[in-house]
Amino acid sequence: MLIKHTPDTFEKLHILGGMASDDILSRPPPSGRTQVPYTSARRNPVPGVYKAAMPNGKFISLMRVMFTDFCKMDCFYCPNSHWVPRKRYAFKVDELANAFMEMHRRHTVNGLFLSSGIAGSGSKTTERLLKVVDTIRNKHGFKGYIHMKVMPGTEYQFVEAAYRLGTRLSVNIETPTPEMMRRLSSMKDMQRDILDPMGWVANLMRRNQGNGKGATVGQATQMVVGAANESDWDIFKRMEQLYGEWNFKRVYYAPFQPVRYTPLAEHPATPMVREHRLYQVDWLKRVYKFTNDEMRLAYDDNGFLPHDDDPKQAIAVHNLDAYPLDVNLATSEQLLRVPGVGPTSATRILKNRGAHSIDNWRDLQAMGVVRKRAWPFLRFPGHRPPRAKQLKLDLFSEGAKQARKKEIASLTGQAQAKHSPASCGQATQAMSCAGCPLYGAPGHPGSANAA
Ligand code: SF4
Structure with missing residues (x-):
């Protein structure tokens, strides 16, 4: 006899919260401890709740969750892509909004990181996320921090609505150039789906600054490093444009990890030390204000940062x-x-x-x-x-x-500790675990690199 099991809200939080915790945008860069996972299930039984440092230095508890892990897209590196055969889950709008508010009332969380796979179209998915945020803001009166993903391909009206409701917005750029994007997905058009929405957010920020109201919303993004055979200099040039022209708050770098069933399943994983070097360069450019001519000196003739040199x-x-x-x-x-x-x-x-x-x-x-x-x-x-x-x-x-x-050995050691099946608890699932023997087993559903 087939017994159909419908997961309740707690189960969905368990699964979709655990998956969102692997989104690099909600993780700290390796050089800085800006977020601290709760380590004890007794202290915090809900996965995906993290302590995150705000720009003012204060820490908040952030609920990180995906609206759904279903995605119709074919990104060659992503465990949520349609290549990967596994059961998918989704919240209803009120269900997620109420769950967040309940946790907020109990002082478990005081901020939200909301992500999703693309179900339907980019606009439709963003519209659903907006409904969740709108319910939280306008029905329940929550005024705190909300980091919201804007899905690739979202139309202007939804981007504008997200700008009005969110504290931080992000569209994942994934790779430096449109040509490289074509190596990673046959469905995403980088200019139309990613750069245009990013540009709209940047313009809205500029317009607000021009009004003298100040840009209250910040923009962030992430790149998957090593999936498109891009060089570190390619990444630097895009990063420079995002910080310079579009005034981004942060660019995050996620080392590529092969995922079973995807077209890049045999592609070599990117070493963690490369991610570390990219964060160092990001810091030199963003905080220390090194010039491009100075920065070029750190790269070799092929445009890569030597791993054994700071x-x-x-x-x-x-x-x-x-x-x-x-x-x-x-x-x-x-x-x-x-x-x-x-x-x-x-x-x-x-x-x-x-x-x-x-x-x-x-x-x-x-x-x-x-x-x-x-x-x-x-x-x-x-x-x-x-x-x-x-x-x-x-x-x-x-x-x-x-x-x-x-x-380098210590960085590699940290990476292994982070990704080992032994450490693959519900709160520490990592992208690379999608390739491990436990992937798909009960309690190890894999991880997410959401839109
Ligand atoms: S990267 Fe985003 S858009 Fe691409 S398959 Fe994954 S969730 Fe979908």
């Missing part, structure tokens, strides 16, 4: 003639180019040296300078770093190479 140090080594830098005379811009010196330590150096000259490592370390990285590049009374030639020898010595290998 990009900031690689750029500094190319400019050895500018070092050592007198820490008591250097400008903020010069200090920010020194490996081991960040925006906070540079500001502290400038502030402190107004009161007294800096003449020892202890003070610099107290200001946040990382001595083992900065020592060859800084000069002050009592510290004389080696000359340029010797410095180059030191930086590429056997010891330094070993240290870099250790760094």
Whole structure:
């Protein structure tokens, strides 16, 4: 006898919440701990609830959920694509809105990350997400943080409505160029489906700024790294445009992991260290304001970032003639180019040296300078770093190479820990688990890289 089981709201939350937790947009970059998963099922029995850091530094508990994991699209890398045969689930509008509000009333969550696969068309799916958000905002009066995905191919009227209701919007760009997109999907047109909606959001933000109201909504996106054989320089050029022209808050990078049944099932996985290097470059461009000419120095002739070399140090080594830098005379811009010196330590150096000259490592370390990285590049009374030639020898010595290998090994170790079947609990399913033997087994439904 066939018994038909209809999942209740809790079961759907369990499945679709767990899947959304793998969306890279809702995860922290490896270099920063901006989100902390609840580790104890007793403390928080609902999967997909994360602590997320807001731009003001405060933490909120975020409910991350997909409206549905059904998707009619054929993205060659995605476990939600139509290639993958498995059971799919979907919420009803009121069901999801009520579940969120119930959790909000119980102080389990105070923000929402809402994603989905594409069921019907991009506009139709976005319209459904809008109904959920509209119910939460206007029926229940929720005024907090809502990060909402805008589906590829969404028409202008729905993008505008999302702009009015969301706190942060994202359309996933997935890959740097339209030509590369054609390698990843036969159904997505990058200009029409992705770049146009992104441009509309950017224009709405500009218009609001022009009104003097300020751009209250931020825009983010993600790329799947390594699926389209793109180079790191290709990614950089797109990233630069998104931050520069369209004022994006963040671009996220997800290393490609092969998914069983998809056309890229045999494509090699992207090493986590590549993702790490991309976040480092992103940081140098976005926060440290390195110029493009400087950034180019970090890439090899084929446009890739060497895995065994820190990009900031690689750029500094190319400019050895500018070092050592007198820490008591250097400008903020010069200090920010020194490996081991960040925006906070540079500001502290400038502030402190107004009161007294800096003449020892202890003070610099107290200001946040990382001595083992900065020592060859800084000069002050009592510290004389080696000359340029010797410095180059030191930086590429056997010891330094070993240290870099250790760094890569630790990154790889973290990746394995993150993706191992042993760690594949409901709250830690990862994209690569779609290729593991437990994929599809009860309690291991795979993961999502939602639209
Ligand atoms: S990437 Fe998005 S649009 Fe493509 S198959 Fe996955 S969920 Fe669907």
